[in-house]
Amino acid sequence: MAQDTAQQAPAAPATPARALLPLILPALVVGVGASLILLGVSAAAEALQDVLWQNLPDALGVGRYSVLWMLVMLTATGVAVGLVVWKVPGHAGPDPATMGLDAPVLPPVVLPGLVLATALMLAGGPSLGPENPIIAVNVAIVFWLGRRFLPRAPGGLWPVLAEAATIGALFGTPVAAALVISEALAGRQVTGALWDNVFAPLMAAAAGALTTTLVAHPSFDLHLPAFGRPGWGDLLAALVIASAAAVFGMCAVRAFPYVHGAFSRLRHPMLMLPVGGLVLGLLAAVGGHLTLFKGLEEVGEIAADPDGWSAGEFATMTAVKLAALLVAASCGFRGGRIFPAVFVGAAFGLCAHALVSGVHPSVGVAAGVLGMLLAITRQGWVSLFTAAVLVSSPAIIALLCFASLPAWLLVTGRPQMQLRDDGTPVR
Structure with a gap:
């Protein structure tokens, strides 16, 4: 039967080299x-x-x-x-x-x-x-x-x-x-x-x-503490952190059309954007300067010293940065959501490390970034790839593949952080 099916569905013909060379x-x-x-x-x-x-x-x-x-x-x-x-x-x-x-x-x-x-x-x-x-x-x-x-x-x-x-x-x-x-x-x-x-x-x-x-000469490696052979505790931590980060990210996704609608009611860009900028300034006053900008350099700074901040400080940076991403994306600033989401996920993972010392910083960061990117971007491969290169450890990849499964089940089929022209979320 399998042989008959294979015969009925032949492989697509390959493109000749003369068509690819130009x-x-x-x-x-x-x-x-x-x-x-x-x-x-x-x-x-x-x-x-x-x-x-x-x-x-x-x-x-x-x-x-x-x-x-x-x-x-x-x-x-x-x-x-x-x-x-x-x-x-x-x-x-x-x-x-x-x-x-x-x-x-x-x-x-x-x-x-x-x-x-x-x-x-x-x-x-x-x-x-x-x-x-x-x-x-x-x-x-x-x-x-x-x-x-x-x-x-x-x-x-x-x-x-x-x-x-x-x-x-x-x-x-x-x-x-x-x-x-x-x-x-x-x-x-x-x-x-x-x-x-x-x-x-x-x-x-x-x-x-x-x-x-x-x-x-770019580099995404955060130079986190070396991660060796994964254990059962690492697998559990990756599963829990990635899923929790995905749920936290989905809170912003759910709020996105409402926040966007609130700014849209201001109608004019000279109202929407300055008001959005003022709100971002107030958020920065709470979260500190590390919650500013796209977040790539800032995530390197917090990852350089995983024990340099308390769990409360990491939690504050996580919440403020996600709120800042939500506001900036809603009020009309031109920009993408991947890089700030990386900061949010990394801070989320480091917060988990600060709360539970047994959570390896590399596992926390990679799993947090994975879950957050799955929620914000809905791009599975990009989420896995970005989370893996931040840690630069082959051993982390298997953990991330397992952790992506429950996180994906939590986000798939739900609204995305992108709207149609009529303001309804893309699914």
Whole structure:
């Protein structure tokens, strides 16, 4: 019977090499270009951040992360981004609450405002990352240039290359992009072998990752205490922490349409964004300066000393950062949700370590990040990959695979942290 079934469903024919070879050069160009755009926007934002959070408060004699300065800067960031959304042609793109990693092809007129709004957000301190808007920018540029210079190529090729290249550049490795692509292909009707379909995107992702590595030398390893052979206690801790983090993250997901609706009732970006910035400043006054910005450098700081904060302090940072992510994503700031969610998950895991000393910091961080990312992104492969690379221990992978199962059962089929145009959550 199995033999008859196999004969009735032959394997898809492989794509000949002559059809794949012409894709190599465009994929390499897209990968390098996407990485350079990401690095350029990030470098500009970091330079502005130094001015706003170091040079300017020092010149004024104000504490860099005093409550007053955090309130002023975050409110001012809301005003600045609000002006861009209001006045710049294209209004910095669609409502960011409706956007995910699979960005639509935006018209070119939108891109300058979107880049400016993203750079101002990254420099000013709201708890969002660069991933969603930079993917959208790269998709639009690559699509426009691809259709102009290679009009015979399939139009659907360019967004896939741009997304893969940007994800590779963001994480400094093509593995994340390959996992995301394979996950996306699983839900589509595709022809040909899997490797044929990922050939060009993987090439673009590798070029983007290598460019980022050579130029910026990124590292996601948090240098946590070494994790050796896992035990039964580690498995139990991973299962409990990942599931608890997923439940905690789903609280923000559930609140997302209501918080977004509350800001939407203000109607004008010059009200929504400054009010959102003020709320973020108040949250920063409670959580401290480590709850500002996208969270990548800040998560390295808390992971460098897992015993440097009490369980209450870790719990406060976890709650404040998740609330800041919720507010920033709801009020109109242009940014992504992956990087701040990593901070939330890491702080959650370190809180578990502080409460129960038997929980290894590496297990706590990896499981916390896994559960939080599953809730916030609903991207299983990205969640597993990110949690694993933060710890950089092969032994942790098996624990995370087990821990992902109950956490996934808690989040699958439920509302996502992304809205439709009518304000209802995507499922």
